Structures are given as C-alpha cells and as structure tokens.
Amino acid sequence: MEPVSERYILYYWPTIQGRGEFVRLALEEAGVPYEDVARGREGMGPIERVLDRELELHAPFAPPVLRAGELLIGQTTNILQFLGARHGLAPRSLTARLWCNQLQLTIADIVAEAHDVHHPISVNSYYEDQKKEASARAKDFRSQRIPKFLGYFERVLDNNAGSGGYAASTKLTYVDLSLFQLVAGLRYAFPNTMARLQPQWPRLIALHDMVAARPRIAAYLKSKRRIPFNEDGIFRHYIELDEQV
Template sequence: MTSGGRVERYILYYWPTIQGRGEFVRLALEEAGVPYEDVARGRQGMGPIEQLLDWEQALHPPFAPPVLRAGELLIGQTANILQFLGARHGLAPRALEARLWCNQLQLTIADAVAEAHDAHHPISVNSYYEDQKKAAIARTRDFRNHRIPKFLGYFEQVLENNAGRGGWAASSKLTYVDLSMFQLVAGLRYAYPNTMKRLQRHWPRLIALHDMVAARPRIAAYLKSKRRMPFNEDGIFRHYIELDEQV
C-alpha cells in the first residue's frame, strides 16, 4: 500500500488471450476490489512480458507468468501470488496454521490444473494437440475416470470437514481457495461437460461452493464483463469432443 493507506495499482503479467493460470489471480483481484492492470491486454501488448522474462535483468527473475508487481515487489507463481494477496486483502485467515492450510489446498488445486493441461498435451507442450491426439485420448480417459474424481472427491471431503462454517473450504469466510475451486470447476465443466454432468452429483458441496462464488457481487459483475475472457482451445482447459466421450 502507499503511505496514505491507498492500494497502489497492481500490474499483472500474463498472456493476453487466455484465462490460464492468470485467471486464478484475476479472480482474487476482482473479489478484493483493488485496481490492477492486465498489462499484456493493453497498448504495450506482449512487450512488458518479454522484458520481464529477460532473466539477466533481475536478481530474482520469474520463470514464467503469471507474475504480479506490487510496488517494488515482483511475485511469481500462482500460489505464491495468492498467498500474498490473501494476507493483504482479507482473502486468507490470519492464523499461521490456517494460512498454511490455504496454501496447501491451493497447491493441490495447482496439481489438478497441471494434470488438466497435460491431459491434452501428454507428450510435449511444444507440440500441437493434433500431433499427440492419440496419446491425449488415452491420457484423458484416465484423467476423466480416475483423476477428476480423486481431486474433486478430495475437495468435497475438505468442504464436508468444514461444514457448518458457511460452506467455504478453509475458513468461516471466503478465501482465495474458494475462488480457485470455483475456477477449477468452471474449467472442468467447459473442457468435459459430459463427464462433469455425469459425475458432479457426487460433489454437491463443491458445486454449491462454485455457485456461491459466482453469485458474489464483484465476481458476478466480473463474469459478465469484457475483462473475463471466455475459455478457448489455447488455454489450460480445452474442449475437444473426442476427449469427452463417455467411455
């Protein structure tokens, strides 16, 4: 914050045409109601990101976006950024044990997101989906039938263990973890609509959490705005019909 208590404008460095991992950060910024610049979507385009990733220019260079600039701080890695924003804007509990629990859950969400990406790019991120489609079909079958139920079943149990505290995952109030669980469910529904329609009855608390987050005034306004990019087949969550067969 500035010396007068005013929150400075954050700068978010992320790719300009996809939700990706940057969306988890955007949701936290939107819920916090703080000013931020999604810099690559502005007039400068990719220039600031290319400069940011010139690793020789910084003592602690980021490996890849998302990166958040907060004053003189330059923070990389989604979970790390959310831990910072959570503490600063009331999106995380104050107690150390509870903050560590939030981070643990966020890192588990990150694992699920990585597997969602690798389902359609199982061989190499440097090759097109079309060049590894056969492997993707096999990998996605396992992801749909085993990994999605394992991850979402775990989060459902987390919510059940925290029952009676408002329906949130890690506290009696919304935290950044709840925002990220919303995004995970939204992404999986986009990528695997048939699978999610068939299985989501097993995770009623998680689906209810998704709906509670979507109904929050700032999030609802964001979801209707142009700031919220649609899912597409360049991001992490991709919808290919052949990967959502009910097999």
C-alpha cells in the first residue's frame, strides 16, 4: 500500500450515484481524503474545465475522472484498478489483478445494460420518448440478462469458496464493493424482479450484506455523502419496467 499525501479529487455529476459511485465506495473503504468536487461551491465548473482539454494528450472522455497528484485518470474500471493497487483493494499478483480487472469490466457490461433498459434507442432522448422500446428491453433484461450476469457472479463466488465470501481474493477487493453496488442498484430499479430471483444467488446476496456491514461503508451509507438512488442515474425505478405483482 502506497502512502498518499495528496487529496484525491473526484470529478462526477453532483446529483446522481451513477458510475462515480463505484469509485466513491472504493475511496470510502480505503479511508482516504477526497473531494467530490462538483458537489462543492463551484458546482459543475471543475468538471467542465477538466473535460475541456483539447490539447491534453491524455484528456478524459467523460466522468468519472480522478485526479491523483499529477495523474488524471478516466474510466471507472481504470480508476478502480489504480486505487485497488494503491490502497490494498486488489491482490498483489499480476494474475489476480488481471482477474479483478476482468470481473470489473464484466460488472461494467451489466451496468451499461441496466442503463440502456430505460434508454434503449438514444441517450439523447427522454425515457418518455422511448417507453415502448424500453418496455421490451426491460422484459428481456429481467428474464435473460439479470439471471445470466448474476448467475455468473454467483459461480465466481462459489469457485472462490473458502475465501471468506469474497469474489476475487481471500480479502476484500474493489470488485466486492462493486458487486455490492450492482445488487443495490438492481434492487432499487427492479425490486419485484430481484425479490423473486435473488434466492438463486445466496453467495452474492451474502457478499452484498457483508460489504454493507463494513464499518466505513456502513457509515458512508448513512451519511449525506451517499446520494440516494433517483430517476436521473443509471439504476432507475419505473414501475412499468419491473415485474408486476
């Protein structure tokens, strides 16, 4: 674990959890100081400035972006790989770190699909303008994609049985934090579907509960730093897109 003298700066939208929440969870678990800059006095100004870098060789495409000293790191999985190595949230061996990265990229895949349920045609159009298509996409997501992805993560946990309930190591990694967020987000967006299906994934649900009970995470979840789920983020709860009971 590397000593860190600087304060991290997280650039992400100030009113949603979104992809930035995966980064926030890692920072909170690591117990390192960071500034969620767009939630401060300047609002969106710092994000606009960090993205307006046409002459920057390594300019980020979109938030989340993390500043660590002279480093400016974009993409959720890339940021987590950096934080994991720096703060003991990833294994030491190359093979194990690549495995963590692979799992995180798979989490990113289902997160993107969860978003596209309510924006199946275009992210530039309102949900209300694509409700018919969203209904069809939601049906497939509920019946096929959620079981396929979460069933896979359950098998990953089963294959790592004896590790203390963790997904990729014998200790907590950023992957475990992200799986917690994935389950929490799907429970919010599809409560009826998850209530019916989640008994199939006991190890995954146990991991969610174990992460939620960790002291720093539990404190964060109760704090004002944790932005509530809402209908502007990735995981959105529209009654008509969930199973009806």
